[in-house]
Amino acid sequence: MKDLAGARPEPAFEITVDGRPVSVLPGQTVGAALHAAGIRSWRTTRFGGRPRGLFCGIGVCFDCLVSVNGSPEQRACLLVARAGDEVVTS
Ligand code: FES
Incomplete structure (x- = not known):
């Protein structure tokens, strides 16, 4: 447990959602x-x-369906975000 207390997550990155920037933590x-x-x-x-x-x-x-990088009908709850992903909602 003590080791986890010193964990340093990777820095946040951005995706866009309908053209709007959204901050994402690695693994989200x-x-x-x-x-x-x-x-x-x-x-x-x-x-x-x-x-x-x-x-x-x-x-x-x-x-939770969204389009990601032009691929329609992606389940947002399962898809790990990557830097620069372009998410489009309907
Ligand atoms: S929230 Fe149910 S499939 Fe994504």
């Missing part, structure tokens, strides 16, 4: 980065237009 998923930035919902349901974002957080519900 895209969904975690959005949540940490205060973005709680980023898409709506097909019927009723209800807001959706992270729900299960483990890749089961598909509520």
Whole structure:
């Protein structure tokens, strides 16, 4: 435990979300980065237009879909963010 107290995480980096810079800590998923930035919902349901974002957080519900670097329908809760990723919400 004592060794963990001195851990020094790698520096944060940035991704863009709909063109807006968002800071990410190494190892965070895209969904975690959005949540940490205060973005709680980023898409709506097909019927009723209800807001959706992270729900299960483990890749089961598909509520967190985003496009990343041009690849549509990526589960934000599973995808580890990389420096310079371009995330587009719907
Ligand atoms: S939050 Fe459920 S699949 Fe991502």
